[in-house]
Amino acid sequence: MPFVDEALSEPAPIDRDAFRNAMSRLGAAVNIITTDGPAGKAGFAASAVCSVTDTPPTLLVCLKRSSSVFETFTANRTLCVNTLAGHHEQLSALFGGKTPVEERFAAATWQEGETGAPILADALVSFDCSVNESVDIGTHQVLFCTVIGIHETDGDIPLIYYRRAYHRIGREAG
Numbered sequence: 001m002p003f004v005d006e007a008l009s010e011p012a013p014i015d016r017d018a019f020r021n022a023m024s025r026l027g028a029a030v031n032i033i034t035t036d037g038p039a040g041k042a043g044f045a046a047s048a049v050c051s052v053t054d055t056p057p058t059l060l061v062c063l064k065r066s067s068s069v070f071e072t073f074t075a076n077r078t079l080c081v082n083t084l085a086g087h088h089e090q091l092s093a094l095f096g097g098k099t100p101v102e103e104r105f106a107a108a109t110w111q112e113g114e115t116g117a118p119i120l121a122d123a124l125v126s127f128d129c130s131v132n133e134s135v136d137i138g139t140h141q142v143l144f145c146t147v148i149g150i151h152e153t154d155g156d157i158p159l160i161y162y163r164r165a166y167h168r169i170g171r172e173a174g
């Protein structure tokens with residue numbers, strides 16, 4: 001019978017605050033995730049976005065199931081991941097919760113992509129996607145998204161969320 005180290009097989013539980021404090025030390029790109037379609041228009045700020053595989057080109061996005069935008073995203077099954085530039089801090093705050101949908105979108109310029117989801121005109125990059133699969137984990141739903149369109153701009157200063165604050169990195173223009 002193999003030796004089993006009890007301490008390793010039953011790790012001490014980590015509470016929510018300890019996990020969040022630890023996660024606050026992972027710097028992350030900030031994105032605005034948008035959708036439009038039969039269920040209407042919606043958008044939210046997200047740092048939980050990750051590349052999954054390049055064949056087929058796939059991203060994952062984690063969306064809290066209790067958020068006001070959840071039903072709209074799950075009904076439309078399409079979305080656009082707009083990666084924010086350094087000057088988008090106020091826009092991120094607007095899409096970070098509590099603000100009515102129309103007010104969120106009124107604060108920036110948008111274009112329409114392949115899926116109909118709003119593309120942020122001056123995002124660093126936008127990934128237009130169809131949602132292929134979703135998995136519920138705890139409070140969130142993980143959306144697996146097939147990328148069907150990519151839109152890039154010349155911007156090269158990303159907005160980074162680190163230790164509960166926004167940071168700009170990269171070369172300043174000029």
Ligand SMILES: NC(=O)C1=CN([C@@H]2O[C@H](COP(=O)(O)OP(=O)(O)OC[C@H]3O[C@@H](n4cnc5c(N)ncnc54)[C@H](O)[C@@H]3O)[C@@H](O)[C@H]2O)C=CC1
Nearest residue numbers: 019020021023024046047048062064096139140161163164
């Ligand atoms: N993945 C998510 O759902 C995230 C949600 N937020 C939300 O934005 C607001 C402001 O957040 P902060 O000021 O950074 O303080 P915070 O203490 O709530 O978050 C610190 C870090 O924990 C992680 N985190 C936060 N909420 C989470 C959640 N519900 N599930 C999984 N990971 C989570 C993120 O990596 C975040 O940078 C909060 O309401 C927070 O819940 C922020 C970042 C990620």
Ligand SMILES: Cc1cc2nc3c(=O)[nH]c(=O)nc-3n(C[C@H](O)[C@H](O)[C@H](O)COP(=O)(O)O)c2cc1C
Nearest residue numbers: 044045046047048062063064067068095096097098
């Ligand atoms: C920097 C930042 C990152 C966030 N990342 C996520 C995320 O990855 N997933 C998520 O479900 N919510 C995330 N949120 C929170 C959502 O943006 C927020 O819950 C959403 O706007 C819905 O809010 P509402 O229920 O008031 O409409 C983030 C907020 C901020 C400010």
